[in-house]
Amino acid sequence: MLLIKKFGFILSLIFGLTTIAFSQHPGFGPLTDSVSFKNNLSKTAKETKTIQSDFVQEKNLSVLAEKIITKGSFMFKKDNMLRWQYTDPFQYLIIMNKNKVYIKDDSRENKYDMQSNKMFQEINNMIVNSVQGNVLNSKDYKIKYYQNEKYYLVDLTPLNKNMKGFLKSISLYFDKKDFTVSKLTMTEPSGDYTNIAFTNKKVNAEIPDEKFHIK
Amino acid sequence: MPKFRMRSFILSSILIVLLFSCKGSKTAVTGEERRPLKSDELISLFKSDSGAFVYKTAVDVYGHYLSGLLIIKNTEPDKYRLVFTTEVGVKLFDFELGPSDFFKVHYCIDQMNKKVVINLLRDDFRLLLMNPLIASEAVVSKDSTHVIYRLRGKKEENAYFYKLDDGKLSKIMTTYGKKSKTKVEILFTDYSGEVPSNILLDHQNIKLTIKMSLLKR
Numbered sequence: 001m002l003l004i005k006k007f008g009f010i011l012s013l014i015f016g017l018t019t020i021a022f023s024q025h026p027g028f029g030p031l032t033d034s035v036s037f038k039n040n041l042s043k044t045a046k047e048t049k050t051i052q053s054d055f056v057q058e059k060n061l062s063v064l065a066e067k068i069i070t071k072g073s074f075m076f077k078k079d080n081m082l083r084w085q086y087t088d089p090f091q092y093l094i095i096m097n098k099n100k101v102y103i104k105d106d107s108r109e110n111k112y113d114m115q116s117n118k119m120f121q122e123i124n125n126m127i128v129n130s131v132q133g134n135v136l137n138s139k140d141y142k143i144k145y146y147q148n149e150k151y152y153l154v155d156l157t158p159l160n161k162n163m164k165g166f167l168k169s170i171s172l173y174f175d176k177k178d179f180t181v182s183k184l185t186m187t188e189p190s191g192d193y194t195n196i197a198f199t200n201k202k203v204n205a206e207i208p209d210e211k212f213h214i215k
Numbered sequence: 216m217p218k219f220r221m222r223s224f225i226l227s228s229i230l231i232v233l234l235f236s237c238k239g240s241k242t243a244v245t246g247e248e249r250r251p252l253k254s255d256e257l258i259s260l261f262k263s264d265s266g267a268f269v270y271k272t273a274v275d276v277y278g279h280y281l282s283g284l285l286i287i288k289n290t291e292p293d294k295y296r297l298v299f300t301t302e303v304g305v306k307l308f309d310f311e312l313g314p315s316d317f318f319k320v321h322y323c324i325d326q327m328n329k330k331v332v333i334n335l336l337r338d339d340f341r342l343l344l345m346n347p348l349i350a351s352e353a354v355v356s357k358d359s360t361h362v363i364y365r366l367r368g369k370k371e372e373n374a375y376f377y378k379l380d381d382g383k384l385s386k387i388m389t390t391y392g393k394k395s396k397t398k399v400e401i402l403f404t405d406y407s408g409e410v411p412s413n414i415l416l417d418h419q420n421i422k423l424t425i426k427m428s429l430l431k432r
Contacts (some may be wrong), residue, residue: 066267188305
């Protein structure tokens with residue numbers, strides 16, 4: 001009796017989870033060989049010196065019928081230099097260079113020490129590790145793998161309490177052709193989510209250090 | 216002795232004249248009238264059934280600087296939803312304000328989730344949204360450029376300044392005490408249609424300034 005109960009519980013858990021997984025990512029099936037994907041990704045990441053790309057960010061709030069769309073550009077250079085810039089419909093620039101953060105909007109510039117702000121640290125780690133492919137080895141997330149004909153989809157659920165407060169999950173869509181992130185979705189605990197789609201990707205084009213310079 | 220008296224008389228006369236002339240210039244007001252508000256008076260700028268207002272917003276509070284997008288949506292008659300997210304898309308708070316004293320925190324990040332902070336924001340947003348108004352009766356007057364509505368609450372008075380030339384709301388001011396000290400001032404400028412493109416909310420007694428510029432409506 002107890003065994004059946006236990007078995008039933010496990011069964012419902014398995015079925016329950018698979019239904020959730022499939023309804024969350026329609027059109028995606030499970031990726032069984034995650035090891036070869038991870039190897040390919042880390043191989044690509046090792047060869048990646050720079051990445052630049054444009055992006056379109058789409059914020060979906062349950063209270064709003066329409067989405068808030070912002071656009072900009074993104075640059076990454078090894079090791080640990082990141083430039084994230086919004087140009088439409090407002091100007092907003094974030095530069096992360098080693099352990100310094102610089103933020104500029106239309107009226108203000110601010111500099112921070114990465115060490116002084118846990119959230120920046122987490123965000124920086126997440127982006128840099130995603131770009132470099134290390135995120136899949138991170139112990140900070142529970143990780144699940146899916147695929148369809150175009151993408152490898154990696155679902156990250158934070159385990160760390162700080163991150164759980166503002167992040168329910170991140171889904172990274174890696175292009176099967178070149179193993180770069182084509183889009184990502186960040187879902188908040190409330191269910192509101194942000195989509196970021198990357199276009200005009202250029203890998204290993206020369207980016208001058210000045211782009212990441214913090215005055 | 217008489218010399219001294221004379222001098223003090225002159226001095227006090229000058230003082231009286233000065234005081235009166237000050238008072239006179241300050242209250243160049245004609246035809247003050249106390250009456251109930253009409254149904255089309257003191258209507259919220261954000262009353263709308265056609266979507267939300269998005270403002271790029273910067274908050275300066277005691278040397279801390281916070282910026283992001285403030286989304287204001289009129290969900291039902293006299294009900295508003297206010298959501299603040301960072302530029303990057305992280306939601307910081309989600310409040311709902313309703314008729315009478317209705318106020319609900321749907322979400323607030325831990326770092327901001329303190330009673331003092333939330334009450335302060337709640338009161339500022341009530342003032343900004345003109346919802347609820349603190350009285351249903353106003354003292355209405357005019358100066359050379361504005362029609363002014365003064366609403367008397369328990370401790371404070373809210374004054375609404377509408378420009379005579381275009382009928383637009385240009386300022387909301389909260390004052391308190393016998394000397395009518397200013398507590399908060401909100402300035403509305405650069406109207407695009409019925410909506411101000413720029414809003415500046417400034418506290419006089421604490422270091423809090425909120426600066427908003429319209430992205431879209």
